[in-house]
Amino acid sequence: MVERIEDLNLPNAVIGRLIKEALPESASVSKEARAAIARAASVFAIFVTSSSTALAHKQNHKTITAKDILQTLTELDFESFVPSLTQDLEVYRKVVKEKKESKASKKDSNTAENANASATATAEEAPE
Amino acid sequence: MASEELFEAEFSEEQDLEHQQAMETEEAELAETEEPLEITEESPDNPEAESTTEQLTEKPVTNGNKAPADNEAKMTQLPLARIRNIMKLDPDLHMANNEAVFIVAKAVELFIASLSRESYTYTAQSKKKTIQKRDVDMAISAVDSLLFLDGAMNF
Numbered sequence: 001m002v003e004r005i006e007d008l009n010l011p012n013a014v015i016g017r018l019i020k021e022a023l024p025e026s027a028s029v030s031k032e033a034r035a036a037i038a039r040a041a042s043v044f045a046i047f048v049t050s051s052s053t054a055l056a057h058k059q060n061h062k063t064i065t066a067k068d069i070l071q072t073l074t075e076l077d078f079e080s081f082v083p084s085l086t087q088d089l090e091v092y093r094k095v096v097k098e099k100k101e102s103k104a105s106k107k108d109s110n111t112a113e114n115a116n117a118s119a120t121a122t123a124e125e126a127p128e
Numbered sequence: 129m130a131s132e133e134l135f136e137a138e139f140s141e142e143q144d145l146e147h148q149q150a151m152e153t154e155e156a157e158l159a160e161t162e163e164p165l166e167i168t169e170e171s172p173d174n175p176e177a178e179s180t181t182e183q184l185t186e187k188p189v190t191n192g193n194k195a196p197a198d199n200e201a202k203m204t205q206l207p208l209a210r211i212r213n214i215m216k217l218d219p220d221l222h223m224a225n226n227e228a229v230f231i232v233a234k235a236v237e238l239f240i241a242s243l244s245r246e247s248y249t250y251t252a253q254s255k256k257k258t259i260q261k262r263d264v265d266m267a268i269s270a271v272d273s274l275l276f277l278d279g280a281m282n283f
Contacts, residue, residue, distance in 0.1 A: 010214075014205050015240065022241035023248055023259075032261035037243055040268065042214055043280045044239045045232055049215040052228070057220070064215075066227035073235060077273035081238045088234045089227065092203060 010038055048072055204233045211236065243267060243274075 015038045019029050029037075052064050052072040059068075066089055073081050208226075211233045215224055224232075244259070246267035251259045268274045 018240045019244045022244040029259045033259040036264040045214045050218045062222040064224040064228045066231040069231045
């Protein structure tokens with residue numbers, strides 16, 4: 001039980017920052033309130049997950065996808081979240097794609113660098 | 129002097145090579161671990177996406193390059209590994225792809241912001257500036273979509 005509760009914890013610093021960003025500058029949050037919001041957030045994550053799992057089972061697939069999460073949020077009356085999440089997902093996919101591409105080009109440039117280094121070493125040895 | 133420089137250059141090259149090999153080994157192991165499941169259950173696009181995302185996650189540990197870490201930090205403030213672990217508390221969950229974990233993380237961030245603002249309306253009504261737990265409790269009671277939190281807040 002203790003282990004399970006601890007597993008629910010999200011990092012306090014991040015929770016605090018997210019809360020602060022949502023509020024006017026003059027506002028502050030008591031420790032108890034921050035703990036309550038953090039707990040609610042963890043429960044929300046599990047609630048969305050288990051609802052998405054149930055949805056996926058109805059549709060006969062086992063792996064939960066972003067589409068399942070978005071559909072679940074709509075059904076759970078959090079449809080106001082969906083537009084910005086859809087935008088975030090597009091950005092995410094773009095970043096993942098760019099990352100893959102930059103990695104591929106990095107390998108090419110590494111090969112080129114090695115070739116240059118060998119040439120340089122050979123050139124330096126020549127005078128001796 | 130010249131020979132020392134030459135030696136240092138070679139040494140650093142070897143180090144780079146070893147580092148790269150270590151990373152490639154990790155990637156290979158990762159691919160081997162994940163591939164059997166992914167082949168059965170996911171479309172071809174997803175395995176690559178997951179693989180890349182895992183690398184994003186790994187970057188901070190290797191300290192190889194800060195830029196990707198910054199990118200990831202900007203995309204979600206909550207750690208994706210923690211979100212995934214919370215999701216796994218659902219015994220019926222078989223697997224969630226990386227996009228699903230990402231979307232849940234972003235949804236949680238929106239939820240925190242939304243609940244904070246709702247709670248603050250009760251704080252402001254009391255002419256106060258510090259949100260108290262009772263303000264959060266009242267916000268939860270007042271919003272229909274937060275009914276799932278009843279009882280869940282008392283463990």
